[in-house]
Amino acid sequence: MIKLITITTITTLALFLSINLYATSESKSILWNDAGVMKRFYLLPEYMALFNLNNHQGKNINTTPFITIHSTSELKTKNIKLDPKSSSPLFSDTSDGKPKYALPGGVIVFFKSGVSDTAITSWAAQEGVQLLQRFPHHLQQKVWLISTPPGIESLKYADKFLSQKDLIDKTTPNWWYHAVAK
Incomplete structure (x- = not known):
């Protein structure tokens, strides 16, 4: 229980x-x-x-x-x-x-190749979320950390964003995990 x-x-x-x-x-x-x-x-x-x-x-x-x-x-x-x-x-x-x-909050969003910065900014405004950080090491895709509430809400947002197939290729919540140095 x-x-x-x-x-x-x-x-x-x-x-x-x-x-x-x-x-x-x-x-x-x-x-x-x-x-x-x-x-x-x-x-x-x-x-x-x-x-x-x-x-x-x-x-x-x-x-x-x-x-x-x-x-x-x-x-x-x-x-x-x-x-x-x-x-x-x-x-x-x-x-x-x-x-x-x-889940400390945030969803990592992989936008489809060819999606413009303007389209990404517009999408974030429509969704009511902030673009927190771009991951520049992904040269073929635009990958952003998007603001979301922590906890299970971030899973909900990840699924919601993933359903927008015209702009978004894949999503993953911003997981924290416990690691111990050896």
């Missing part, structure tokens, strides 16, 4: 089950389309990722880690309220829960 800790968590989990991302009952998993390939991820309801959104530059640089992982029981014990703008459920691509992934 999933222990829900706040209204935000309830809302996040309800959104997870309600959006059209092929939610399955098998071990709390979802299927989603990643750049044209169907992938399965498992929800890890016992954890939440909290993102540090303090992006100050200059003398007083914030040295807090970009992301911290908390157990839902710890959040409940410490009465920490989740902000949907800076938190995400955790996922894994294996049923044993390793490695851990989170």
